[in-house]
Amino acid sequence: MAEVDAVDSADDELLTIGAFAARARLSAKALRLYDRLGLLSPAHVDEVSGYRYYRADQVERARLVxxxxxxxxxxxxxxxVVEADGTDAAELLAAYWTDVETRIAGQRTLAEYLRARLSGRSSEMYGKFVVETVEVPEQVLITETRHTLADELPAWIGASLGRLEAAAEECGGVSGAPFVVYHSEVSMESDGPAExxxxxxxxxxxxxxxxxxxxxxxxxxxVEPARTLAYTRITKAQVAHPQILAAFEAVERWVAAEGLRYAGPCREVYFADWGAAGAGDPVCDVAFPVEEAQSQ
Incomplete structure (x- = not known):
């Protein structure tokens, strides 16, 4: 069948991909992609020529996509969204846009943090954190380890600590504050692992x-040996990214200034009821195991 700009059918007007693309204000390449992904399939594909034809009433869906x-x-x-009915589709769109705004708010805060660092005002951020040391005795630990990216980390921390605290009932009970150890960086590009x-x-x-x-x-x-932890205590609001980055960096700067060296990976120690805590309540210690640097 030769390609033509429009073909009549008994029920609906059929348009070639070129004519449909022009009416929908899309490219033929985009339409082929949408077809491949199952978002918008042609109404008819000629078995001999392979030409694609669309109904005129598919324009609305094409423009929505x-x-x-x-x-x-x-x-x-x-x-x-395109498969949902009107009200459901609107709710799906609203949920997506809420996610976008949350992400943008986080990126805005991160940009402000980076501006402070780049402009030499980082001392203002670090000054918010008081660094101290604490001696932690030897501890028997039950652990769960996972490779995870930053966006999955909060949910995994809550779930894994919940499972371990429940299991602790079989192990003589919880004997200290739960914590998460970062054996390598956890970000959107690096997946740890975290323990x-x-x-x-x-x-x-x-x-x-x-x-x-x-x-x-x-x-x-x-069994984790007795350790000295250099730590700073942060509030529930400060646990959010990137404020928590400033807390880690404040401890790192303190360790360097004190001439100490690291004796293990960094960690977050949780000592409060997260659900009951308010934004300004202390909930977590950002900590590094440290020891005296050996003399040369």
């Missing part, structure tokens, strides 16, 4: 518990 893409909406979420840790009272019971877990969640038992 294009407008949603202008919001940088991922294609999977575009598919959800959730809960101190428990009974090492033998803990090892029996771990033996029954297998490797499903990378659980383990280890």
């Amino acid at each position: 294009a407008l949603l893409r202008q919001l940088d909406m991922p294609l999977a979420r575009v598919a959800e 959730a840790c809960v101190p428990v009272a009974d090492e033998a019971a803990a090892r029996a518990w771990a033996a029954g877990q297998g490797r499903a969640r990378q659980t383990a038992v280890r």
Whole structure:
């Protein structure tokens, strides 16, 4: 069948991909992509020529897809919106835009933080944090380790510590503040790993518990030696990114100024009821194990 600008059918007007693209104000390339992704399929494809034909009443959907893409909406979420009915579609769009605004607010705060660093005003940020040291005795830990990116980290911390605190009942009970150790950087480009840790009272019971877990969640038992921690205490509001970065950097600057060296990876120690805490309530210590630097 020769390609023509328009073809009549008994029910609907069929348009070639070129004519439909012009009416929808899209490119033929975009239409082929939308077809491949299942967002907008042609009404008819000629079996001999392979030419694609669209109904005139598909223009509305094509324009909707294009407008949603202008919001940088991922294609999977575009598919959800265009398949939903009016009210549901509007609610899906609203939920997406709430996510966007939350992300932009976080990026705005990060940009302000970076401006302060680049302009030499970083001391103003670090001055908010008081750094102290504390001696922590040897602890038996039940742990869960995971490679995770920054956007998944908060949910994983809550879930993993919840699982470990429940398991601690089999291990003599919780004997200290739970904490998370960062064995490598966790960001949107680096996935750690991070290790959730809960101190428990009974090492033998803990090892029996771990033996029954297998490797499903990378659980383990280890004995952490006594440590000196250099730490700063932060509020629930300061746990948010990037304020927590400034807290870590404040401790790092203090460690350097004191001539100490690191004796292990950094950690966050949680000592408060997160759900009950207000934005200004202390909830967490940002800490580094440290020791005296050896003389040359």
